[in-house]
Amino acid sequence: MKKSAWKSLALALPLLAACGGAPQQDDAADGAPLEAQQAPLTAPTATVRFLTGWTHSQQGAIVRGGQLVVDYDLYRMTDCHLSTYNGVQVWDTLAYVRFLPSGQLFSGSVKQATGSTSFVSKPFEVTVPSDATSVETWFLTSGRTCTQRYDSNYGMNYAFPVEAQSPAAVAWAGDWGGSFARDCEHRDGLVDPIVIDSYVMERACRFVDADVYVPGVTDAATARPELIHAQVEFSVDGAATQHKPLAFQGRVGNNYRYRWNLASEPLAYTPWNAYAFGFRYSTDGVSWYRIANDAGPSGGAARTVQRSF
Template sequence: MKSAWKSLALVLPLLAACGGQPQQENTPADAAPESQQASLTTPTATVRFLGGWSQEQRGAIVRGGQLVVDYELYRMTDCHNSTYAGQQAWDTLAYVRFQPGGQLFSGSVKQATGSTTFVNKPFVVPTVPADATSVELWFFTSGRTCQSRYDSNYGQNYRFPVEAQSPAAVAWAGDWGGSFSRECVHQNTLANPIVLDSYVMERACKWVDADVYVPGVTDAATARPELVQAQVEFSVDGGPLQYKWLSYQGRVGNNHRWRWEVSSEPLQYTTWSQYQYAFRYSTDGVSWYRIALGAGPSGGTARTVQRAF
């Protein structure tokens, strides 16, 4: 399939998804190996390319570590109707180039879940080069019967710094707070369990906050929240654990505050009785500092959200 995309790229106009051409043409290269998923034994960072043309970095990109590229497959849909012999015939490729050495990696970010359905497939660079100081990324979508397109930041490519070593480990996390009222103002205490009744569901803000301290990161003069990986870990009625990224709220003293937006939509329109949740933080994507009713690597018993509507 990839050779078909390469041939197509050579004959169709090269257009950036947002305008302009990517630097150095950025056409698929024979020398660009496709990476394979590796086990989490080294520092791991994730760069996410979301719908609405936004992107974010989660964790420090470190020399010798891994880099995971999480690309929203339907961010660029120009070729998604391309077919051949009754089958969908298109693909989206990620390109990752490190500077100053120019090491180039590429591979598909598309995975089939059926004959006509597809989901995002993370692309993993297993080892960030030892001489890297930065990395640039771009994406190429092409198909049998469509005009190929680039997502390349108006031809400038998406750029992120590479660190010589990992930041310090998380030293502390805690100070639960949040808002479940119409005032929508952070309160420095948080009930356990959180009880969601019809009034809260219909009229109140619903979020949970907690703070984290990382020496040299959260107390630095320049805020770099991308160096901290922050997630909520939760299960619904005893089901399997799920994880979502938290949103950075700013600096509080020498700490960073992170938030879980407890969205009304899944709570209102799904059947459930109890959510159990904890927060966890990391600077390497491998070792996590977990907080619930306790703190540390385990974090103790999970906190609870109960349904009362």
């Protein structure tokens, strides 16, 4: 059901960023951390991401009994990355996740080795306790030859609300639009295929927008875009499908609008001929509503971005 005819109210989603300081502790958190638990695959899943540049974001509602994934970029804080012993890197970054009011505490490494001297970020996943009303996280990087470094919002910890139940499912998504012009103004409608030529690469904006409607969320008095998983799914020249978060733009009528920015990199600096893409939305991170050349669970045939430069 299309919901874009109501009065528009643009709302911006603030990026929260802070670092440093030892984490807050309380009596409920004393003792050894508990190990992460595994929830059924049908449980709602939320992801909080901590990125370089001291920004962080949430996608999906954190729901009692569901899963919480903490995705921490190892290059957000690199103070101890040169810590070695006998030529071997000896440092680690631990995530701490504490649920309130009962104080259940979980911890685990967010670092995974891909070679003797190369590492990638490893998501840390926990089950949300049935009595939780909020959750806070912080991170500790330490090494054999460096001082411990906390990433803890200057000792206040990073806090997120926990919902008693999942939001309603996505009811509709559509209304493609965007801009491939110098004025960078959103225009309704989107050609297929989108052709990227040298003029667009050098002088124009490159973004695709679409709207989504979730009853009780996108039409609520208070904007909470973090309750929705919004992603572009794309394949480059037939390679494996990739997923990246979409950027929240604000409210349009009773819908939320999300955007895919086609940045200069990798368009200008990697070989490619065509992107096949669509958007997908979810409120539980499990069941998805897709739009491409159709709308629904499958989304129909993918739309296309073609190279012409």
